[in-house]
Each structure stands twice: as C-alpha cells, then as structure tokens.
Amino acid sequence: ETSADIDATAGCLTALGARIDFDGGVFRVVPIPRPVAGERTLAVGESGSTLRFMLPVACALGADASLTMAGRLPSRPLSPLYEELISHGCAISAPGYNPLRTSGQLTGGKYTIPGNISSQFISGLMFALPLLHGESRIKILGDIESKPYIDMTLAALKEFGVTVKPGRQMYGIAGNQQYASGRTVTVEGDWSNAAFWLCAGAVGSGEITVTGLSTDSLQGDKGVVDILERFGARVRRGGGSVTVSRGALKGIDIDAGDTPDLVPALAAVAAAAEGTTVFRNAGRLRIKESDRLKTVTETLAALGADIAETEDGLVVRGKPRLGGGTVSAHGDHRIAMAAAVVSSVCAGPVTIAGAEAVNKSYPGFFSDFTILGGNYKETT
Ligand SMILES: O=C(O)C1=C[C@@H](OP(=O)(O)O)[C@@H](O)[C@H](O)C1
Ligand SMILES: C=C(OP(=O)(O)O)C(=O)O
Incomplete structure (x- = not known):
C-alpha cells in the first residue's frame, strides 16, 4: 500500500x-x-x-x-x-x-x-x-x-x-545527464516502520517477527536492531527477518545523529528499561512534523514515564510499568505510533487523539497492531 x-x-x-x-x-x-x-x-x-x-x-x-x-x-x-x-x-x-x-x-x-x-x-x-x-x-x-x-x-x-x-x-x-527509463526496481522494506514493531517486541510480552527487511540495506534505521540488543532485548535475525522479544532491558546511551526517526519508538523502550537512557545529538527532532523532543516527552510523561528533554536530546528513567491515559498525536505519525507501542507496558488503556496521523507514512499501522495482539477501537 x-x-x-x-x-x-x-x-x-x-x-x-x-x-x-x-x-x-x-x-x-x-x-x-x-x-x-x-x-x-x-x-x-x-x-x-x-x-x-x-x-x-x-x-x-x-x-x-x-x-x-x-x-x-x-x-x-x-x-x-x-x-x-x-x-x-x-x-x-x-x-x-x-x-x-x-x-x-x-x-x-x-x-x-x-x-x-x-x-x-x-x-x-x-x-x-x-x-x-x-x-x-x-x-x-x-x-x-x-x-x-x-x-x-x-x-x-x-x-x-x-x-x-x-x-x-x-x-x-555533471550536467546534461539523463535518468534511464524502463528500469524495474524493488523497493526495500522500510526499517523506520519496522522499528515500531521491533521496539514493541522489546517491551511487550510476546515475540514479534518482522519480515521483508534487508539487513545489508543502506537505511540507517536498520541500526534499531543493534540498539535493541544494547538495551538487552532478545534478537534473532536472518533470511530477511528480525525477531525481537523482551530481555532484561537496561538504559543505554544513544547517538541519534544519523537516525532521528528511530527516537520516538526507542523512547518507548527506554521508558520500560531499568536505569537511565540518554538520547544525544537529536536537535533536528525539533523541526520534524512536531517538535519531537517536546512531544515525545509530553506523550510519555502523560502515560506515567519519567522523561525530560534537553536542548538536543532526551533523558529517560525507565519504570517496569506505566499507567495509561489520554495523549495527543500532535499531528505527528511517529508520536501516534510510539504511543501505541508504549501501551503494551501500560496498566490502563491509552487513548491517542489524532491517531489518524499514522496515514502519513503507515496507514495500515493499526491493523498490523491488531495482528500482533493489540486491541484498539476507534472513537470520535
Ligand atoms: O530523505 C528522507 O526521506 C528523510 C530524511 C531524514 O530527514 P532529515 O535529514 O531532515 O533528518 C528523515 O528524518 C526523514 O524522515 C526522511
Ligand atoms: C519522512 C518523514 O517526514 P518528512 O518527509 O515530512 O520530513 C518522517 O518523519 O518519516
């Protein structure tokens, strides 16, 4: 799609x-x-x-x-x-x-x-x-x-x-170049979208496998796998798929300079990892669909996380369980998806106002969420 x-x-x-x-x-x-x-x-x-x-x-x-x-x-x-x-x-x-x-x-x-x-x-x-x-x-x-x-x-x-x-x-x-036509290209699986499910696997209670991924991709966001391993998640990879399940998650230090789009999903993992996770070099998140350092902080804090923004990053102190509550997607697809991922460590339900923001990059997000055992209902 x-x-x-x-x-x-x-x-x-x-x-x-x-x-x-x-x-x-x-x-x-x-x-x-x-x-x-x-x-x-x-x-x-x-x-x-x-x-x-x-x-x-x-x-x-x-x-x-x-x-x-x-x-x-x-x-x-x-x-x-x-x-x-x-x-x-x-x-x-x-x-x-x-x-x-x-x-x-x-x-x-x-x-x-x-x-x-x-x-x-x-x-x-x-x-x-x-x-x-x-x-x-x-x-x-x-x-x-x-x-x-x-x-x-x-x-x-x-x-x-x-x-x-x-x-x-x-x-x-050089000038006067011509784009060749008549080529057939296959578009790779999108690691930035996959990252939400891989992170959900790291915090949730079951195993999640994402297929259709190229591990020798040039996409920087394939780095999510190494980062999840550093957090302590259990990871298996091979044959174009990656499987993640929960391990003993510990806070880590993350440089987001080359992979800004991973930060919302990884912040959800940090909220559930024991100890402190620091995101650095992430100042450009302020000029995305929302000021993502602010909106990730507001969203996770509203659900009970201990999180603070710095000028160019985030400091997250993990907790075994969060509460739940109502958050806004702030018109930002990655905030809506991160809120859905973090719901798997919330004791109560999470309501995401403006969840249709996911249509920007991933209209099938919530139907995939139900395939993985998530429950949601649309309200107006
Ligand atoms: O080339 C692209 O499609 C993108 C480049 C990155 O932007 P920045 O270089 O502005 O960080 C990334 O965050 C964005 O989501 C997509
Ligand atoms: C591609 C994205 O946004 P934009 O092109 O609007 O920067 C994104 O955030 O994933």
Whole structure:
C-alpha cells in the first residue's frame, strides 16, 4: 500500500506531466516530458521530503509551479536551500508563504548547504542538478547528519544511470545527464516502520517477527536492531527477518545523529528499561512534523514515564510499568505510533487523539497492531 507522503510525491510528479499508475503494489511511471510549460500546482501535503525534493526538481525543469503545503510544513526550515535556488536563477516566494511559488530556470554552479539542518536539502539538489546544462557542486558545511539518507539517494541515482561524485565535503555533478527509463526496481522494506514493531517486541510480552527487511540495506534505521540488543532485548535475525522479544532491558546511551526517526519508538523502550537512557545529538527532532523532543516527552510523561528533554536530546528513567491515559498525536505519525507501542507496558488503556496521523507514512499501522495482539477501537 502507499501512504499520504508517497501519494503526495506521486501527485507532484503527475502534476509536472509524469504518467503514474499504481496497481497491486506496483508503480508504473512514464517520465515527465520536457519542456514543462504552463502553470502547475504541486500538492506536497505535510511531506518535508516531497517539498525539499520537488522544489529543486521543479526549478531544474524551469517550471512555473505553486507548491501547496499542509500541517506544520510551511514553518519547517527551507533555508538555505531556498536562498541557493534563488541565487541560481529561480524566483521563489518567501519561505512560509503557502503556496510557495517558483518560476525561472535553475542554473549550474556551486551550491553551499550546511550538513546539519536537513539531508533532504542535499538529496533534493542531487535529484535536480544532473538535469541542468552546466555542471554543479554541492559544498557541505560541517558534519552531515542523517547521512544514510544521502547514501540512499546516491544509490537510487546510480540505479537510474545518474552519476554524482563524492569528494571531501563536496559532491560533484555533471550536467546534461539523463535518468534511464524502463528500469524495474524493488523497493526495500522500510526499517523506520519496522522499528515500531521491533521496539514493541522489546517491551511487550510476546515475540514479534518482522519480515521483508534487508539487513545489508543502506537505511540507517536498520541500526534499531543493534540498539535493541544494547538495551538487552532478545534478537534473532536472518533470511530477511528480525525477531525481537523482551530481555532484561537496561538504559543505554544513544547517538541519534544519523537516525532521528528511530527516537520516538526507542523512547518507548527506554521508558520500560531499568536505569537511565540518554538520547544525544537529536536537535533536528525539533523541526520534524512536531517538535519531537517536546512531544515525545509530553506523550510519555502523560502515560506515567519519567522523561525530560534537553536542548538536543532526551533523558529517560525507565519504570517496569506505566499507567495509561489520554495523549495527543500532535499531528505527528511517529508520536501516534510510539504511543501505541508504549501501551503494551501500560496498566490502563491509552487513548491517542489524532491517531489518524499514522496515514502519513503507515496507514495500515493499526491493523498490523491488531495482528500482533493489540486491541484498539476507534472513537470520535
Ligand atoms: O530523505 C528522507 O526521506 C528523510 C530524511 C531524514 O530527514 P532529515 O535529514 O531532515 O533528518 C528523515 O528524518 C526523514 O524522515 C526522511
Ligand atoms: C519522512 C518523514 O517526514 P518528512 O518527509 O515530512 O520530513 C518522517 O518523519 O518519516
């Protein structure tokens, strides 16, 4: 099945002229014909990656486009991607404007992007710059956080015959490249979604097996397995599946710099592990669908956990059992899913207001929850 974010990306590509159909789990894509003439409206929804990938692509295609955003997206950072696109030939309405309008033709040259705001800026430029006539360089300032996502982008480009040359704090991109068409690719199982069930296995009372995972994946979030082992969970892996059950869980130290999306699920495990778990290097969680350091803290604390936010992380002191209660998903899919996972260590029921937030990345989340023995009912 797809999700709201995938549908948004497919919808934007369709708006630019691609022909896309989805049937039986298979996307068929006929590429965007060029030039892209006339005004186009791209509905990016609440998807940061869709916005930050499609804006540079629309600029590279020289499209006259309006990108409409939903939820918290208009206030999530777009600078300095935004300034770099303007200084390379595009006219774009000020960040925060909704819709965001772009016109003009992007040109090659040097693009400078700090590595610690969002890897999506860098991935978006990597998708777009090979389409330009001139050559380009992306210069990265400082360390890159969420680096595995950039490696996944590079692998996807390579699969379609597009070359990006990595250098020291720099990526070199020749112009006039063409994406190969007529390829068949298989999309890997999503470790970020799997992480919720693997964490549920670590705190719950039974064994949970997730299948369809590639252990040699480039996805940074496959690191959840090692982290759960460090917590003391029982883990078995092999043949594309991972099985997790509860062990004697002990608090640990976690650097979230490359795997920010794991933090909500891992915080649920930390809440049930004996001793203190510290999450570090997680400042970028404040600029996700919600301020996730704040919303993870509020959510778990409302259910009885001992948790505090720091400037760039969390400190969680585990308890054998939590209480239960009502929490808000804060419009954030990963908060809704983390609350459902933590319900397995709550004595009382957990009510999640706005649980439909899961549709952003995982519409089947609650039906999978029942397959694993969870009980839920929808209320209005
Ligand atoms: O490239 C991507 O699809 C993503 C990159 C990461 O974002 P940041 O680089 O902004 O941390 C990740 O958190 C996000 O959920 C998805
Ligand atoms: C992909 C995600 O969000 P976004 O693209 O909106 O940053 C996410 O949080 O999983």
